[in-house]
Amino acid sequence: MVVAGLAWWHMGRMASGAVPCHPAAPDGKPWSWPELGSAVAMWMVMMGGMMLPIVSPWLLALSGKAREAEGGPAPFPALGAFLGGYLAVWSAYSLLAAAGQLALQRAALLSGEGVLTHRLLAGGLLVGAGVYQWSPFRDACMTHCRSPFAYFLAHWRPGRLGAFSMGARHGLHCAGCCWALMGLSFVFGVMSLTWMAGLTAFLLLEKTTSAGPWLGRAGGVLLFAGGLWMAFGPA
Secondary structure, three states: OHHHHHHHHHHHHHHHOOOOOOOOOHHHOOOOHHHHHHHHHHHHHHHHHHHHHHHHHHHHHHHHHHHHHHOOOOOHHHHHHHHHHHHHHHHHHHHHHHHHHHHHHHOOOEOOOOOEOOHHHHHHHHHHHHHHOOOHHHHHHHHHHOOHHHHHHHHOOOHHHHHHHHHHHHHHHHHHHHHHHHHOHHHHOOOOHHHHHHHHHHHHHHHHOOOHHHHHHHHHHHHHHHHHHHHHOOO
């Protein structure tokens, strides 16, 4: 949680302009490699700040299972390896998100605040995310994400390599749940702390409470309706 706190502190500094984040390419020109690297780093900080609180129940479950299976009072190596596998998946997502940001910037579709300027495209992203909230694939990923104890009981793998593998597998399921919602950062603002905090809270409730399935579907309906309004409503 300390790492997550530091990530949020750094995101606050980026949002306020105290720390430079993603420089805009002038006149729609492609970014340079250093600028792309800066954007990837920005997305990695964002993903770390948002996903570390969400993965915390899994770390607690892993800690108990590791003590039971392998002994030792503090299974920090297993926790570190699991977290490494998990963050490796979100680092790959950060690279894809930064590449998407580059493409949108190159096409002059993104404002200086990282918000889409094309109403139909922004509305389409909202509609797509709303539909995805109801998809069977997302339901399967979300079922996995709600069951850390059951997963570790059925799929335990010993050692650091096993913990890394379990972390990467969980990261893939987590990305399967969240990738479309994360992409809405281009609608609400890539560096909007309000959006990031709201999304983090929403995902925590969806994954850890009994009302999660209904919350996810209700969110899908709202996103779908909001996307239609954004695309075709009054300017």
